[in-house]
Amino acid sequence: MVDLSIRGRLRRTVERWRRDYSFQTMAGACVSFCVTLLFAFYHGYLGLCFSSAWHKSIGIFYLLLTAIRGCVLLSEKxxxxxxxxxxxICRRRIFLISSRMLLLLDLSLITPIILMALLAKPTNIGIHPAIAMATYTTYKIIAASLHIHKQKRASHQNLLISELRVINFIDALVSILTLQSTLILVNQESSDTSSMLPLTASSSAVIYSILVITTLCMLRNGMAESKATRPEP
Known part of the structure; x- marks a missing residue:
C-alpha cells in the first residue's frame, strides 16, 4: 500500500510537471536554488583557503543569486x-524588490569579470572539474534558451514566473564566464596566455552587455505588465 501510494504521488507530480508551466518553473527553481547555494559555498571555500579574489567575488555573486531565487520562491509559497x-499585489511588490536586487547582481559581476579579463589566476581545479563545468554550462544554456522560448508561448500572468526564467538565463550566461576562466586556467599550465587578453576582455564585455540588457528588458516588460494588470481605483 505504501509503495502504491508513493508511486501514485510520483505519477501525479510528473503529470502536473508536464502540463503546468508554473509548477515546472517553480520545481526547476528549487533545484537551481540548491545548486547555486552549493556553488556559492564552493567558491567561497576556495576564495578563503587560497586567498583568491576571483573565487570570493564569484561566490558573492552566487550568494546574491541564491537570495533572489529564495525571495521569489518564498513569496510564491x-x-x-x-x-x-x-x-x-504581492507578486508586483516582490518583482520590484527582486528586480532591484538583479541590478545589484549585475554590478557584483564587475569585479570577477575584470579579474578574469586581466587573467588574474584563480585556484587550479584540474581538468576533470573543467570538463564537468563545460557539461553543466552546455546544459544551462540549452535549458535556459528553450524555456525562454517556451515562456513566450505560455499563457500566464505571473510576473515572478517570467522573472525566474530570466534569472535562469542570467545564471547560464555567468556559467559561460566561469567556464571561460576555468579553461584559461587549465591552458595556463602549458602555454603563455597573455595573448588571450584581448579575446578574454572582449568576450567578457559581450556577455556582460547581454546580461545587463536582459535585466533591463525584464524590468521594463515587467513594469509594463504590472501597470496593465493593476486594477483601476
Whole structure:
C-alpha cells in the first residue's frame, strides 16, 4: 500500500510537471536554488583557503543569486493560501524588490569579470572539474534558451514566473564566464596566455552587455505588465 501510494504521488507530480508551466518553473527553481547555494559555498571555500579574489567575488555573486531565487520562491509559497487579487499585489511588490536586487547582481559581476579579463589566476581545479563545468554550462544554456522560448508561448500572468526564467538565463550566461576562466586556467599550465587578453576582455564585455540588457528588458516588460494588470481605483 505504501509503495502504491508513493508511486501514485510520483505519477501525479510528473503529470502536473508536464502540463503546468508554473509548477515546472517553480520545481526547476528549487533545484537551481540548491545548486547555486552549493556553488556559492564552493567558491567561497576556495576564495578563503587560497586567498583568491576571483573565487570570493564569484561566490558573492552566487550568494546574491541564491537570495533572489529564495525571495521569489518564498513569496510564491506564501501566495498559495492567498486570494488571487492579493497574489497579484504581492507578486508586483516582490518583482520590484527582486528586480532591484538583479541590478545589484549585475554590478557584483564587475569585479570577477575584470579579474578574469586581466587573467588574474584563480585556484587550479584540474581538468576533470573543467570538463564537468563545460557539461553543466552546455546544459544551462540549452535549458535556459528553450524555456525562454517556451515562456513566450505560455499563457500566464505571473510576473515572478517570467522573472525566474530570466534569472535562469542570467545564471547560464555567468556559467559561460566561469567556464571561460576555468579553461584559461587549465591552458595556463602549458602555454603563455597573455595573448588571450584581448579575446578574454572582449568576450567578457559581450556577455556582460547581454546580461545587463536582459535585466533591463525584464524590468521594463515587467513594469509594463504590472501597470496593465493593476486594477483601476
Amino acid at each position: 506564501r501566495n498559495i493560501s492567498r486570494p488571487e487579487e492579493m497574489r497579484r
